[in-house]
Amino acid sequence: MSFRRESHCVAPPRRKLLNCVAALPAPERLRINEIFYSIQGESTFAGRPCVLVRLTGCQMRCTWCDTEYSFYEGAWMRVDDVIERVLSYDCPLAEVTGGEPLLQPGVHTLMSGLCDRGLEVLLETGGGLDISGVDPRVRRIVDLKCPGSGEAANNHWPNLLDLRATDEVKLVVQDRDDYEWARQAIREHRIDRRCAVHLSPVWDALEPAELASWVLEDRLPARVSLQLHKTLWGAEKRGV
Numbered sequence: 001m002s003f004r005r006e007s008h009c010v011a012p013p014r015r016k017l018l019n020c021v022a023a024l025p026a027p028e029r030l031r032i033n034e035i036f037y038s039i040q041g042e043s044t045f046a047g048r049p050c051v052l053v054r055l056t057g058c059q060m061r062c063t064w065c066d067t068e069y070s071f072y073e074g075a076w077m078r079v080d081d082v083i084e085r086v087l088s089y090d091c092p093l094a095e096v097t098g099g100e101p102l103l104q105p106g107v108h109t110l111m112s113g114l115c116d117r118g119l120e121v122l123l124e125t126g127g128g129l130d131i132s133g134v135d136p137r138v139r140r141i142v143d144l145k146c147p148g149s150g151e152a153a154n155n156h157w158p159n160l161l162d163l164r165a166t167d168e169v170k171l172v173v174q175d176r177d178d179y180e181w182a183r184q185a186i187r188e189h190r191i192d193r194r195c196a197v198h199l200s201p202v203w204d205a206l207e208p209a210e211l212a213s214w215v216l217e218d219r220l221p222a223r224v225s226l227q228l229h230k231t232l233w234g235a236e237k238r239g240v
């Protein structure tokens with residue numbers, strides 16, 4: 001059976017409605033960049049059908065960011081309407097991503113609402129903000145930014161102490177210097193004893209096989225993770 005991918009970017013509502021939603025209390029609204037149904041690409045959930053909700057805005061500017069369109073583009077939606085849209089796909093797995101989803105207070109209403117309705121919920125965060133207030137039912141996928149990103153100084157290091165076995169840490173590696181930094185961080189903070197650790201090569205900057213050979217050579221307790229959605233549909237495609 002062939003799998004048909006479906007992508008529905010959020011169409012901007014009429015100006016009057018937009019202003020009305022933007023005026024709601026912060027926990028009841030979200031600025032949404034896109035909502036789409038695809039294959040989860042970068043975690044232990046990679047390969048599973050998933051509804052992805054991408055929120056607008058990010059306080060970081062990673063050199064290799066592949067979602068710069070999420071920095072400013074988006075439309076206001078009621079959290080309840082976002083939940084209804086996610087449920088309409090009839091998919092048991094949902095991921096909230098960005099941008100940086102933790103910038104918007106309404107993200108907590110969204111994640112808890114999806115959990116209440118029985119969905120497995122993933123949160124993908126850049127790792128620069130405190131994750132401790134996230135609903136414990138949510139599986140947190142937390143970036144630890146390597147120096148090549150230009151954002152290593154903005155990692156929120158206390159997050160590592162808050163990790164649960166159901167969480168995951170991802171380090172995006174651009175070159176050998178990044179790898180050695182990541183290796184040091186994993187060993188020093190024993191991240192692998194807390195949860196799954198992913199090393200992901202920057203697309204078109206580091207050969208996955210080279211990263212894999214370093215991991216094997218060092219017997220590093222980490223997974224080499226590729227961006228499955230880019231392999232499936234290409235690096236430039238949005239809404240996948």
Ligand code: SF4
Pocket residue numbers: 058059060061062064065066067068070098099100126
């Ligand atoms: S944290 Fe994510 S969305 Fe923000 S700049 Fe970095 S890669 Fe892009």
